[in-house]
Amino acid sequence: MKLRDSGMPGEAYWETLFDVPLILDRLGVNASLRDVAELGCGYGTFTLPVARRISGTLRTFDIEPDMAERTRQRADKAGVRNIVCSVRDVMTESFGVEAASQDACLLFNILHGEEPIRLLAEAARVVRPGGAVLAIHWRCDLPTPRGPDLEIRPRPEQILSWAVRTGQLEAGPVLELPPWHYGVRLARVAPKPLSS
Numbered sequence: 001m002k003l004r005d006s007g008m009p010g011e012a013y014w015e016t017l018f019d020v021p022l023i024l025d026r027l028g029v030n031a032s033l034r035d036v037a038e039l040g041c042g043y044g045t046f047t048l049p050v051a052r053r054i055s056g057t058l059r060t061f062d063i064e065p066d067m068a069e070r071t072r073q074r075a076d077k078a079g080v081r082n083i084v085c086s087v088r089d090v091m092t093e094s095f096g097v098e099a100a101s102q103d104a105c106l107l108f109n110i111l112h113g114e115e116p117i118r119l120l121a122e123a124a125r126v127v128r129p130g131g132a133v134l135a136i137h138w139r140c141d142l143p144t145p146r147g148p149d150l151e152i153r154p155r156p157e158q159i160l161s162w163a164v165r166t167g168q169l170e171a172g173p174v175l176e177l178p179p180w181h182y183g184v185r186l187a188r189v190a191p192k193p194l195s196s
Helices: 011-015 020-027 047-053 065-078 116-126 156-165
Strands: 036-039 058-062 083-087 102-108 127-138 174-177 181-188
Touching: 020 047, 020 127, 020 174, 020 181, 036 047, 036 116, 047 058, 047 065, 047 083, 058 065, 065 083, 102 116, 116 127, 116 156, 116 181, 127 156, 156 181
Parallel strands: 036 058, 036 102, 058 083, 102 127
Antiparallel strands: 127 181, 174 181
């Protein structure tokens, strides 16, 4: 399922809109993470830097074949070998990885879709207890050079509320990711035992 209002500008311009090292530092993306899933690789803007930081495999998915191919090309050219890039509609086919198999799942600039709680629940499903769903989005308190219409951008408190409603995630602090983004680190909680 393609997300509403999600067109991509040219690659060179897109890459100027993020302070990738700052974002990954503040989200805690480092070698303590082994396997990670990413929804929406786009041009590979975050894919390659994340893959270089983690100690395992980055499985990345995009609904657009051209985006997945561009990310593959960039990874090959850069010699980054721990990326598995697939064309997949996660909303209809799931991530295609085992439950609780990932240390983290990345949802970057994607929670303005029609079913954010469902997407967060699927992301939580693939993350092991103690792992994290890491989300960033365009700020909604000011005009930004790109991003979906302000009317459909989620506010940080909405994402935190949606996360809790999944029953699988615990809300964390809102992180400032200047100049145009904010982020949240959502902890995957252990399933509660059934009471007798």
